[in-house]
Amino acid sequence: GQNIDQPTEMTATEGAIVQINCTYQTSGFNGLFWYQQHAGEAPTFLSYNVLDGLEEKGRFSSFLSRSKGYSYLLLKELQMKDSASYLCAVKDSNYQLIWGAGTKLIIKP
């Protein structure tokens, strides 16, 4: 079966750095996405990785290792507004998205 694993919840301090991990087992691979979802709102796109390595976009970076079936989202200089759920999703061989359950990130002052 296809599976995406993420931690359920993480806590971090304002101004710090946090890494949210995602491991996947899917039938084929056509890219990995990270979305941010604030409570009561819709998911919004953060990043896309299809090749191994690190993609940096401002305070957010996303890493992919296809051989290990592993990705992480790195958030730097945490702000209170970063409190949200972070969803990892993989496109399989049929270009269907398989979603993780999401990681709820709590930022404390």
Next chain:
Amino acid sequence: NAGVTQTPKFQVLKTGQSMTLQCAQDMNHEYMSWYRQDPGMGLRLIHYSVGAGITDQGEVPNGYNVSRSTTEDFPLRLLSAAPSQTSVYFCASSAGEGGNEKLFFGSGTQLSVL
């Protein structure tokens, strides 16, 4: 641009009632989809469409119907609501199905079936 417009925001139904969730996008996207989001679970695909006149089933299609008569609109119909359909529903669209195509989501519908 409005993006993806989804209505209603909230809905309460009694078991056995039917209703339609509306979804419209103004980005000329070919791909549209409906997801449900339940606590502790990833988003689950209900139905999707790769263009006007074309629809297909996702992971959890039972109890739902869709149609795609225009590029812009993709309504989701609940035929006979059941408590198991209590969930948050999201409509989403993208320019295509390709690997790097990101989804744009509507604001969601909180549905409760009593």
